[in-house]
Amino acid sequence: MKFNTKTIHGGQEHDPAYGSVMPPIYQTSTYAQSTPGGHKGYEYSRTHNPTRNALENAFASIENGNYGLAFGSGLAAIDAVIKLLQPGDEVISTNDLYGGSYRLFTKIYEDFGIKFHFIGMENASKIEDYINDNTKLIWVETPTNPMMNIIDIKTTAEIAKRRQVILAVDNTFATPYLQQPLDLGADIVMHSATKYIGGHSDLVMGALVVKDKDLADRLYFIQNASGAVCGPQDSFLALRGIKTLHVRMQRHCENGRAVAEYLANHPKIEKVYWPGFENHPNHDIAKSQMRDFGGMVSFVTKGNNYDEAIKIVENLKIFTLAESLGGVESLAGHPASMTHASIPKVEREKTGVVDSLIRLSVGIEDEADLIADLKQAIG
Numbered sequence: 279m280k281f282n283t284k285t286i287h288g289g290q291e292h293d294p295a296y297g298s299v300m301p302p303i304y305q306t307s308t309y310a311q312s313t314p315g316g317h318k319g320y321e322y323s324r325t326h327n328p329t330r331n332a333l334e335n336a337f338a339s340i341e342n343g344n345y346g347l348a349f350g351s352g353l354a355a356i357d358a359v360i361k362l363l364q365p366g367d368e369v370i371s372t373n374d375l376y377g378g379s380y381r382l383f384t385k386i387y388e389d390f391g392i393k394f395h396f397i398g399m400e401n402a403s404k405i406e407d408y409i410n411d412n413t414k415l416i417w418v419e420t421p422t423n424p425m426m427n428i429i430d431i432k433t434t435a436e437i438a439k440r441r442q443v444i445l446a447v448d449n450t451f452a453t454p455y456l457q458q459p460l461d462l463g464a465d466i467v468m469h470s471a472t473k474y475i476g477g478h479s480d481l482v483m484g485a486l487v488v489k490d491k492d493l494a495d496r497l498y499f500i501q502n503a504s505g506a507v508c509g510p511q512d513s514f515l516a517l518r519g520i521k522t523l524h525v526r527m528q529r530h531c532e533n534g535r536a537v538a539e540y541l542a543n544h545p546k547i548e549k550v551y552w553p554g555f556e557n558h559p560n561h562d563i564a565k566s567q568m569r570d571f572g573g574m575v576s577f578v579t580k581g582n583n584y585d586e587a588i589k590i591v592e593n594l595k596i597f598t599l600a601e602s603l604g605g606v607e608s609l610a611g612h613p614a615s616m617t618h619a620s621i622p623k624v625e626r627e628k629t630g631v632v633d634s635l636i637r638l639s640v641g642i643e644d645e646a647d648l649i650a651d652l653k654q655a656i657g
């Protein structure tokens with residue numbers, strides 16, 4: 279089955295009771311048993327729920343994995359991965375990282391005795407310098423947030439395999455429409471399904487997908503034991519979102535390109551971060567591992583003035599000033615004061631998150647309206 283068919287049919291069966299084409303929302307916590315243990319595969323909804331299972335099968339299908347797991351948020355999914363580790367273990371992570379992931383790693387898990395190294399991974403061979411006997415996990419985000427750095431998944435996976443380290447890829451920005459990390463050798467793919475997978479800014483959810491049975495069993499154990507599952511209503515919404523993922527992504531990419539090119543030619547703009555530009559430092563890797571370049575675009579204004587950046591995001595009318603990304607509507611964010619406010623200024627500036635950086639999640643509205651909106655807001 280090709281990707282554009284998998285989004286609609288992958289892992290899905292019509293409901294056995296009445297043949298409903300969409301899975302019913304099984305809004306139940308428990309299931310009747312005829313005799314103790316005599317049930318139809320479902321006992322309690324933290325452990326299994328038919329609507330969530332349908333979604334988990336869809337996740338597995340679109341990421342070319344064998345097992346999918348759905349969580350109450352992206353961070354809950356990341357949390358489950360870190361729970362594979364023990365005190366004393368070490369993790370090598372992308373330095374230009376989603377702020378919430380950085381906070382989880384440094385403010386929660388460092389206290390449990392896990393050590394994190396945050397490094398630039400644009401040159402994947404650098405990862406090897408940080409691997410030692412305690413290294414158990416490599417955590418990669420690509421494209422990175424919000425600097426749009428590209429990390430070579432295949433080369434990273436080869437290093438991870440050779441050194442027997444688990445490689446997890448946060449695929450939130452790219453989605454499986456653009457890249458499928460498991461096919462490139464990653465062990466775990468993670469999503470904030472809140473973003474493109476859900477696609478309509480109406481839910482908060484996380485996902486993990488793996489190929490390996492043993493790894494899946496360990497993660498299912500953690501999912502059930504820690505309990506950060508999503509509910510049946512949200513599972514239904516995410517399933518509905520997945521069905522249009524490919525058509526939405528196609529338009530996100532088209533509009534993203536138009537916006538990136540408009541900004542790159544604007545006299546007041548200093549720099550535009552978008553992996554589709556030939557002068558992007560890892561454009562060749564982006565081209566080889568991604569089908570297109572996505573709808574996320576960041577830019578910096580000339581003079582790098584904080585107040586001017588604030589004024590631009592306030593002036594926007596079609597782009598909504600809001601956290602998050604990946605919905606059908608265009609959003610604008612100011613990382614220094616919003617998503618990355620939890621990262622100390624010196625740390626964030628090292629990775630390029632300067633005062634005037636603006637990040638756009640380009641939606642699927644008409645391209646001409648989006649360009650006109652940027653034009654009136656930037657001046």
Ligand SMILES: *Cc1c(COP(=O)(O)O)cnc(C)c1O
Nearest residue numbers: 351352353376423450470472483
């Ligand atoms: C939003 C996001 C997360 C966290 O997901 P939540 O659903 O908000 O918990 C993790 N990684 C990336 C890249 C994100 O954009």
